[in-house]
Amino acid sequence: MTAMLTVEGMNAWYGPSHILQGVDLEVRRGEIVCLIGRNGAGKTTTLRTIMGLVDRSTGRVVFEGQDLMKRPAHIRNRLGLGYVPEERRIVSGLTVRENLRLGLLASAVKRPERVVIDEVATIFPRLAERLDQTAITMSGGEQQMLAIARATVSQPKLLMLDEPSEGIMPVLVDEMFELFGRMRDGGTTILLVEQNVELALALGDRAYVMDGGGIVHHANSAALLADEATKERYCSV
Numbered sequence: 001m002t003a004m005l006t007v008e009g010m011n012a013w014y015g016p017s018h019i020l021q022g023v024d025l026e027v028r029r030g031e032i033v034c035l036i037g038r039n040g041a042g043k044t045t046t047l048r049t050i051m052g053l054v055d056r057s058t059g060r061v062v063f064e065g066q067d068l069m070k071r072p073a074h075i076r077n078r079l080g081l082g083y084v085p086e087e088r089r090i091v092s093g094l095t096v097r098e099n100l101r102l103g104l105l106a107s108a109v110k111r112p113e114r115v116v117i118d119e120v121a122t123i124f125p126r127l128a129e130r131l132d133q134t135a136i137t138m139s140g141g142e143q144q145m146l147a148i149a150r151a152t153v154s155q156p157k158l159l160m161l162d163e164p165s166e167g168i169m170p171v172l173v174d175e176m177f178e179l180f181g182r183m184r185d186g187g188t189t190i191l192l193v194e195q196n197v198e199l200a201l202a203l204g205d206r207a208y209v210m211d212g213g214g215i216v217h218h219a220n221s222a223a224l225l226a227d228e229a230t231k232e233r234y235c236s237v
């Protein structure tokens with residue numbers, strides 16, 4: 001399988017702090033790739049650097065044959081990279097429909113609103129029942145689904161999700177992970193950062209483990225799921 005995204009020797013700095021120290025990873029078309037590791041390992045910085053949101057970075061980030069390093073975030077988005085940050089960034093005072101409309105306005109892919117709403121309703125039935133509900137009145141899990149739905153409006157080829165299950169009721173987490181599986185079946189490739197290691201590995205195809213700003217281990221998800229020593233060493237809190 002050919003790589004959709006190749007990251008090689010990626011370094012990133014926040015001010016004087018050298019955070020990412022040569023990250024290498026690859027995401028192939030149709031995969032769910034998990035990125036795991038304890039707090040402060042550099043997972044969020046990895047996604048932000050791939051997305052072009054970190055001011056100082058070096059190395060190679062190649063997406064569908066294009067070198068992204070010199071390209072600003074909005075161009076990376078246009079090329080098919082989707083990103084749902086940890087803090088979600090939905091507009092809490094607006095309804096579900098209005099949030100989706102904003103996603104559509106920001107998207108390079110122009111589609112009729114009706115088509116987008118129909119699509120969202122199919123993939124996210126929970127949101128379909130709440131189109132005119134204000135986001136702030138919804139549960140954390142529903143708000144997270146809205147953030148994900150909004151990112152899918154631009155039909156990203158690769159969707160990067162940063163700890164989508166954080167702070168969400170277990171029943172909704174299960175629903176969300178089923179949703180990721182359906183999205184993969186529907187052709188979306190996913191790079192998933194998760195603290196919920198067992199669930200992520202049960203769903204994913206391959207996994208990378210981060211520690212100290214670099215990748216320290218990679219394996220098939222099933223193999224890592226069974227590898228208690230590695231999980232204990234790098235993922236326990």
Ligand SMILES: Nc1ncnc2c1ncn2[C@@H]1O[C@H](COP(=O)(O)OP(=O)(O)O)[C@@H](O)[C@H]1O
Binds near residue numbers: 017037045
């Ligand atoms: N805006 C920032 N300014 C300075 N240091 C930061 C900033 N964001 C994160 N860091 C540091 O970078 C390291 C990696 O953080 P992060 O990528 O958020 O890790 P993770 O997502 O794996 O928890 C941590 O040491 C963190 O303190």
Ligand SMILES: [Mg+2]
Binds near residue numbers: 043044045086162
């Ligand atoms: Mg993080």
